[in-house]
Amino acid sequence: MKALYTLGFALLAAILVVVPLTSGNEYELRLFMLFLIYGVIAVGLNVLVGLTGLVSLGQAGLFALGAYTGAILAIRFNLDLVLASIGAAVVAGLFGAALAYPSVRVRGVYLAVVTIAFGLIVENVAIEWQSLTGGTTGLSGIPGPNLFGYPLSGYAFYAVLAVTLFLATLAAHNLKHSGYGRAMLAVAQSETAARSLGIGATGIRTLAFAVAAMTAGIAGSFYAFLNAYISPDIFTFSDSVRFLLMVILGGAASTFGPVVGAFILTYLPEVLQRFAEWQKFAYGALLLAVMFGLPGGILGTLGQLYARLRPGPRGVEPGQGMPAAELLASRKPAGLETHGLTVRFGGLTALSAASVRVAPGEIHALIGPNGAGKSTFVNTISGFYRPSKGGVHLDGTDLAGIKVHGIARLGLARTFQNTELFGQMTVLENVMVGGFAHHGYGLPGAILRTPRFRREEAACRAAATGLLDFVGLSAVANEQARFLPFGHQRRLEIARALATRPRLLLLDEPAAGLTTQEIDELEVMIRKIAGLGVSVLLIEHHVDLIMAVADTVTVLDYGQVIASDRPETVQADPRVIEAYFGGPSAILNEEAA
């Protein structure tokens, strides 16, 4: 697969070099330059759509914002192509981030609406702010493209555009194959799980949108220089749809898909010109056809075909990677303490003044009948619910006000009662997502593939491989997670949680749905995890399992702690027996008498 990418980039470079040499006239070259500009937008938009699973219908607005910024910087401040485009990228990126943050915080769907609205705002501001934008007549007299004061010839400008598209494609490719790309895919597939692994979902989504906005801004600036004239009616809603269609048609999340899509949709209107009035209809029909007939887009479908014809190895040899013990060395197990933890949902008190103390390094079991408040307890200490009263301390750090991903970064990892895997990622990738919080290379490092990036990525892969070995899933490392049988999914969740290098691991009903044999294996695994220096908080129904592994058992009933002691003591506690089996029954008493 790696060789294919290299081949693809070589092919792209070859095409970009050959086309200007063979193009017959200026019109042909100009059209191709328009394709390069659209390609840049599509490649950026793909980061948002393909990786993060969000939709923007306002790329035309950001494109316009970039075009106006670039044009104004060039006309008023005499900036050259590069500086004006950087200015355009910064302005578009800032607006993009400011736009995305409030919308993606609530619902991904809102982003589509907010971006459409933003497109309209830009259009109307361009009309209204006549002194700056020239109003409806637009801005003319944009100077020809120049670099450091030297005017660029048509071919030199072409070279700038071609290099930009090539680099943008390469940067997006590198981003996808880094911790950031995995985090974006993870957020799209299970926000809950991503947050519990230390990934700030809102931040990652905002980042993706800012990337898409910046590329649209750069493309807009280039467009202004190419056209030498811009006006508000050049940037319409149907352009936004066309940009989105480029990504979907070419293949969302694929490296070259957006470029292919941009190419097709730049030249298709030329072909469809005689069907003038059907053109818009054709866009709609094409989008619909792709959604139903070719959900992966052109390159996505080709990629699937390739994977089916030449499947790679299913797994990796066991015994490889960094041993889990080595990965988890040099950390100390954490203790957890809750004081009077109370959680109310409306009138219902799910947890009432629960004080629980998990000692560092122990296996602590939390049990209780259905509805006792176990799940509420887990979700509150991991930050998904806010306590109404009381607080949680992890090794003395007050967790009040810290978000889910912040708590995860402090060393609390968890699994879920209903498994929350990233279904369309491979087993190995699932585990690698867990290493996100430990990447120190930063965004520039990921895009430039710095030596530090390569080193840390290799370490992350080795750690993930080692953890798969630890839970016994090496043989299926390259399978997609959704195809795993249930028992394996549970183990994968544990491996993924361990990849965050936790100091305390929360297992939320890990034995639910497992066979007896699997439960025995789980028992061994829990002991091994504790042996690695990770405190374990186990929420479970299986009394046998608890009695076998737990150092301390806490019993919840009706939201209150009714017992907390060594397993055998708790087992004999009359209040616990009552909670599980009911009070002394009249019939039993009679029989006894």
Next chain:
Amino acid sequence: MTTALQYTLSGLAIGGIYALVALGFHIMWSAAKAVNFAHGDTLMIGAVLAVMGIDAGLPPPLACLLAILAGALFGVVLERFAVRPFIGTNASIGWMLTTIAVGIMAESLATMQFGGFSRPLPSPGVAGAISILGAGVYPQELVIPAVALLAMAGLHAMQRHTLVGRAMQAVAHNRQAAALMGINVDRIVMFSFGLAALFGAGAGVLVAPVIQASASIGVLLGLKGFAVAIIGGITSGPGVVLAGLAFGVMEKFVEGYVSTAAREIVGFSAMILVLVAFPQGLFGRREIFKV
């Protein structure tokens, strides 16, 4: 004073349209946690078909009724073929794109059939303006907000007192539990999309006499309806109706005192500001997030 009253009254009229559209978004979101992004085009279909029906010689009331029913049918069909296949997948991208695609196709078909120009729908409601304290309004403009309030009350009564209404609430609350109680969830979702489309197409027929019908009226009205749903809180029926009326009035004031372009800038900026300050909308409830 008269100017202010004038703006308020015409604002309530257009606000009533936003309210009806937003109510549709509320109904769809409650049922399916998905919406029809071509909802604005449902409104367009109502308006355009009513005009075309009258062209074809149908009596106006019948033409309007048929147009509204056609709009509702559009909603039902769209749900079945464009939304349902993608419901329940993690990302909302699927149904978003398919409904947008259908919306684009509907709009361009309408442009070809109807022509690219605007035409008024004849209505007794715009025969003559009446004067209220010096402000001139058409009776039609007074009817629109009243219909919006009636629709809100009707929806509320239906949710309270009818089986299908209670089933809608059950589905909104918990899809799986509703299905286990023997509710045909698919049918309820389909019904909800039909009802939403009914409101949308009705809004189209109501507004066509005032602002003229054209193939392109759907996009902006639909978008503003969604903006209103975000502002009012998409989980609250009364919330979106109130927000719709208020949004309409605010628009008229900005348009009157500043300009049309400023109207769009202020309106959509208001939406973004509300999102920052009240992520769930002004009247929306926070959806309890279950892990």
